[in-house]
Structures are given as C-alpha cells and as structure tokens.
Amino acid sequence: MTRISLFGVLAMTVVVVASNILVQYPIGTWLTWGAFTYPLAFLVSDIVNRLEGAAAARRVVYAGFATGLACSAIGTQIIGEFGPLVTMRVALGSGIAFLTAQLIDVLIFDRLRHRAWWQAPFISTFVGSSVDTAIFFSIAFSTMLTVLEPSNDVSWAAEPMALLGFGPQVPFWVSLGFADWLVKIAVDLIALLPFRLAIYRFAARVA
DSSP: OOHHHHHHHHHHHHHHHHHHHHTTSEETTTEETHHHHTTHHHHHHHHHHHHHOHHHHHHHHHHHHHHHHHHHHHHHTOEETTEESSOHHHHHHHHHHHHHHHHHHHHHHHHHTTSOTTHHHHHHHHHHHHHHHHHHHHHHHOGGGGGGOTTSOOGGGGOEEEGGGTSSEEEHHHHHHHHHHHHHHHHHHHTHHHHHHHHHHHHHHHO
16 A cells, blocks of 8 residues: 555544444534534545546545444444434445445546646536535434434424525435535545645656
C-alpha cells in the first residue's frame, strides 16, 4: 500500500468514526454535528482517486465501509434514553447509502478526471451526496419501509410539518434529509479548495 493510499484509509477511518460520534449531537431542529464531517469522506476518496486512481479509491471506500459497520455494531449495543443508539434500519441505511454513494462518486470522478480540475470532484460528490441522502433517510425513516424493522417506531419521523419550518407540508424526515443534503452540497463547494491544495502538494512531493 502506498503512502497516499494509507493516508486515505486513515483519513477515511477518522471521518467515519468522527461522524458516527458527532451524529449523536443535534444542532437545532434539522441537523447534527455529524452532517458537517460526513461529507469529508467524499473529499478523501476524491483525493486518492486523483492521485492513485479508481482502484485505490475503492479500497479506501471499502475501508470506510468496514469502519462504518463496526461503528454501527457498537452503536446497537449502547442503550440510550429511547433505546439503542443505532437501530437496525439506521445501520442498514447508513451502510447501503455509504457504499453505494461512494462507489458512484469514484466511478463518476474517474470518468471526468480529464476535464477541468474542479468538475470531477464537484460533480461526482454532488451526485454521490444526493444518492447518499436519498438512500439513507428513506431506509432509516420512511414509513413505507417499516417492514425492515417492525419493532422500531418511526412514526415521529412521519409527522407532517413545513419543509425546514417554512415550506410545503412534508414528513419530518424529509426536512431532516433536505437539510442534510444542503450541508453536503455546501461542503462539496468548500472542499474544492482543500482538494486543489492537497493535489498540488502531493503532486509536488511525488515530483
């Protein structure tokens, strides 16, 4: 394993662990602190993809997926005020969303790698983040999928309310997902700067 790939694995592990911890701490009604760290997983895989190629980036993704599974397994054993910190639906949604979105990100990035420097990281992360949000919140909270875990009462997430407090009436979980998606896209834009700096520095060291 090269130094860059090792960096990617370690960085991805830190991001996933930190996000699993910080998601327990809410910010207002719609977000948690984990919403601000989780999108950095795309930055990590994109940097490795640019420097080492798609195969190396996928290995970093699999390392992050394994870390996420371990975090979910631990979370299911920690009982909080309302039951396990991680329910089966949340664990399932998190795992499927992460792996699917990250692999899509790697694929799109690889297809766009020869375009302008910002297009591959921005477009691939935009699509990956959108897929991630749709899959996770649907699996974790949609009442249409209660069959996945009948004992888990997610009726609270289906309560209708104005989107983000001022839009049309939607289930509460839709507002949660939309707010999360907005943060992901904002981080996607901001992360273009560290992406550019990281590529420049790593490329200079290799040269």
